[in-house]
Amino acid sequence: MNGPLRFKVESHCSTNSARTGTVSTPHGDFSTPAFMPVATAAAMKGILPSQVRETGSEILLNNAYHLMLRPGTELLERFGGSHRFMRWDGPILTDSGGYQAFSMSDINAIDEDGVTFKSFVDGARVHLGPESSMAVQNAIGADIIMAFDDCPPSPHARHGSGSPRTRIPTPKDWQKRLRTANERTIRWLERCVRAHQRPDEQALFGIVQGGTDLDRRAASVDGVCGLDLPGYAIGGVAVGEGPDLIREIVEFTAPRLPKDRPRYLMGVGYERDIVMAVAAGVDMFDCVLPTRNGRMASVFTAQGPIRLRHARFRDDEGPIDPECDCPACSGGFSRAYLRHCFFAREMVGPILCSLHNVRHFQRLLLDIRAAIRDDSWSSLAGRWPVLDDPDGLRKAADGSSVASSSGGAGPEPDAEGSKTS
Numbered sequence: 327m328n329g330p331l332r333f334k335v336e337s338h339c340s341t342n343s344a345r346t347g348t349v350s351t352p353h354g355d356f357s358t359p360a361f362m363p364v365a366t367a368a369a370m371k372g373i374l375p376s377q378v379r380e381t382g383s384e385i386l387l388n389n390a391y392h393l394m395l396r397p398g399t400e401l402l403e404r405f406g407g408s409h410r411f412m413r414w415d416g417p418i419l420t421d422s423g424g425y426q427a428f429s430m431s432d433i434n435a436i437d438e439d440g441v442t443f444k445s446f447v448d449g450a451r452v453h454l455g456p457e458s459s460m461a462v463q464n465a466i467g468a469d470i471i472m473a474f475d476d477c478p479p480s481p482h483a484r485h486g487s488g489s490p491r492t493r494i495p496t497p498k499d500w501q502k503r504l505r506t507a508n509e510r511t512i513r514w515l516e517r518c519v520r521a522h523q524r525p526d527e528q529a530l531f532g533i534v535q536g537g538t539d540l541d542r543r544a545a546s547v548d549g550v551c552g553l554d555l556p557g558y559a560i561g562g563v564a565v566g567e568g569p570d571l572i573r574e575i576v577e578f579t580a581p582r583l584p585k586d587r588p589r590y591l592m593g594v595g596y597e598r599d600i601v602m603a604v605a606a607g608v609d610m611f612d613c614v615l616p617t618r619n620g621r622m623a624s625v626f627t628a629q630g631p632i633r634l635r636h637a638r639f640r641d642d643e644g645p646i647d648p649e650c651d652c653p654a655c656s657g658g659f660s661r662a663y664l665r666h667c668f669f670a671r672e673m674v675g676p677i678l679c680s681l682h683n684v685r686h687f688q689r690l691l692l693d694i695r696a697a698i699r700d701d702s703w704s705s706l707a708g709r710w711p712v713l714d715d716p717d718g719l720r721k722a723a724d725g726s727s728v729a730s731s732s733g734g735a736g737p738e739p740d741a742e743g744s745k746t747s
Contacts, residue, residue, distance in 0.1 A: 330528060333557070342606070344697075356417055360610050363617065371617060385418065385419060394454070399465040407468075456517035463528070464523050477507070511546065532559070533550065533560075533592070558587055563593065563594060600690065604694055620676060626687070628709065628712060642661035655682060
């Protein structure tokens with residue numbers, strides 16, 4: 327198709343729907359399947375853009391809602407957009423702010439015109455709708471921009487589980503809310519297409535909703551994919567559902583999306599979730615887990631996640647993961663030292679753990695792409711034992727719990743009684 331984005335599928339796996347490819351944008355190419363680290367406010371906490379690049383990351387995610395509130399679109403336009411502002415010369419994708427309509431639903435009002443938020447910056451009432459979301463994303467200048475959608479709360483979310491704060495709808499209300507969200511998402515998508523002022527420079531992706539109702543999912547696919555767009559995303563996943571439901575939704579939805587366009591699974595997740603989705607034919611992923619968990623001393627390894635605050639690592643001279651080539655592991659920093667940095671409140675601890683976690687996921691994607699190209703999908707389990715250990719994804723190697731795949735990462739007591747945040 328003509329436009330600012332090109333997608334070329336380069337190889338397929340013979341045993342599933344996994345595929346490799348290349349997405350070309352005005353700010354360069356990135357290989358798929360791709361993992362996009364999240365730089366919500368045009369920054370990744372404690373990590374320089376050059377360090378992010380060294381992890382193997384080729385594309386980042388910014389959030390339109392946060393950047394609209396601070397520093398504001400006027401300043402972003404003055405600096406020539408987010409690329410120049412944050413000194414990142416690679417591709418950028420922006421989330422439209424639609425997810426905030428869900429995750430901040432206790433402080434908003436939603437209607438056909440959009441969502442009215444209470445600003446977390448100064449408490450002012452702020453409106454965001456299809457037209458204003460497009461205006462913000464046009465000003466940010468991202469290579470890929472997302473349609474403004476209506477993401478309804480999940481009936482599977484549980485208070486206290488790390489899910490966003492929201493009123494859980496009753497079963498009677500749920501189907502009505504889901505139908506409204508589906509229909510509104512398509513209407514808003516049509517408005518986004520009309521309002522998009524830079525279609526020759528920025529690729530607009532539509533977002534499929536439908537919750538856990540497969541009939542609604544199918545109807546949303548038909549409606550969203552009825553518009554000829556550069557790419558399509560699966561939204562409303564990992565907002566409280568367990569891994570089995572996530573799998574059911576993704577395996578149902580992904581094959582129904584156009585084969586010649588990038589398929590993006592929003593907000594997922596753990597290693598097992600990513601591998602499952604790649605096998606279903608998904609090309610792009612993002613998640614806050616690597617950096618959010620890294621700032622809390624929770625790190626990922628091929629064997630499973632570990633919590634460095636645990637007392638067992640007080641004298642541990644080994645690296646986080648002997649197979650990893652990140653600055654923490656290859657630089658000779660021990661688990662004991664990193665643990666010390668967290669208790670001493672030294673910034674180097676969260677920085678090195680965040681870099682390790684981002685590199686961990688990029689190493690996983692490198693191996694996934696190699697397994698697809700070599701048609702050796704079964705080899706992944708040998709290199710990544712965590713994929714064959716479902717409990718290991720929810721429980722750290724030291725026996726402590728870790729954040730859920732929906733992105734929750736609430737405070738947890740460590741071995742010395744304090745809490746992380």
